[in-house]
Amino acid sequence: MKSTRLVAALLMSAALALGATAHGARAADADALKVATDATFPPMEYTENGARAGFDVDLMNALAHAMGKEVQWTDIDFKGLVPGLVAHRFDIAISAIYITPERAQVVDFTEPYYAGGLVALVKTDSPIKTLADLNGKKVSVQVGTKSVNFLQAHYPQVQRVEVEKNQEMFDLVGVGRADAAVTGKPAAYQFARTRTGFRVLDEQLTTEKYGIAVRKDEPQLRDALNRALEKIKADGTYAAIVKKWFSSK
CATH class of the missing domain: 3.40.190.10 (Periplasmic binding protein-like II)
Incomplete structure (x- = not known):
């Protein structure tokens, strides 16, 4: 009987401890x-x-x-x-x-x-000087971003190259598989500051x-x-x- 009561007490203590833990987790979540x-x-x-x-x-x-x-x-x-x-x-x-x-x-x-806003990033020696020069070029964009629909609506002659990750856009420009990348202003300027051989066109596509x-x-x-x-x-x-x-x- 004593051992039975001891087991019951231990089980009760464990249940109380688990309840306290769960309550604590809920409080932490809150x-x-x-x-x-x-x-x-x-x-x-x-x-x-x-x-x-x-x-x-x-x-x-x-x-x-x-x-x-x-x-x-x-x-x-x-x-x-x-x-x-x-x-x-x-x-x-x-x-x-x-x-x-x-x-x-x-x-x-x-x-x-x-x-922020959308801008175009190109290689330093790119012949692309203005936004109009993007037409007919391969431009990398990240899926799910405004860049995709914006280019489709306003630059229909652009050949969009859609990628999953932001870094992939820049990589494609770097290896010459895309002529430009259209992305958010902060990311484009950050990349151009930290990598040699790239520049951002002065004119923005949008202000957002x-x-x-x-x-x-x-x-x-x-x-x-x-x-x-x-x-x-x-x-x-x-x-x-x-x-x-x-x-x-």
Whole structure:
């Protein structure tokens, strides 16, 4: 009987411990912002020495701090960000996402947090001098980005070469399999600064604004992020992050 009571007591203790652990995990989850990104787009988001880095990463961490939260990151291909958000795989997507009418029909966005736009990157010795020179050329773009539809609509004579990753676009230009890459301004200038033999055309294709995406059924989360953005702009944190990543621009 004594051993039976001992076993029962041990089982009860284990159950209580497991319950406490589960409660603790739920509490930790409640204090975490579940955020997804495609960390392949320097200087906005990328991996360095096995850790995420970049403007968006620093910004999201600052916003979370202002909200009294932690960040629980998920890495996903860019084309999966909006579908994954809608499917409740995570609650926030930040990955140099342009605010577009098409995306705004599916998800909500915070107030814009940075201005960018589409630009064309070519090799230094390329004969391409203006945007008009892109017509008839092979231009690499990343699937799921605005570059694809924009070129299709405005530069129908361009031969689009669609790739999965941002780095692949630049690699194709480097080896001559594409004449240009059309991508976001920050990434193009970052690449041209850190690799010899490339330049960005002076004229932009578009001027766009980046936003943080949330589900349409989470207006309170969108509003909380907007309040946090106002807070870090007021206390100088935002300016410090911009200076860190774009001081040479």
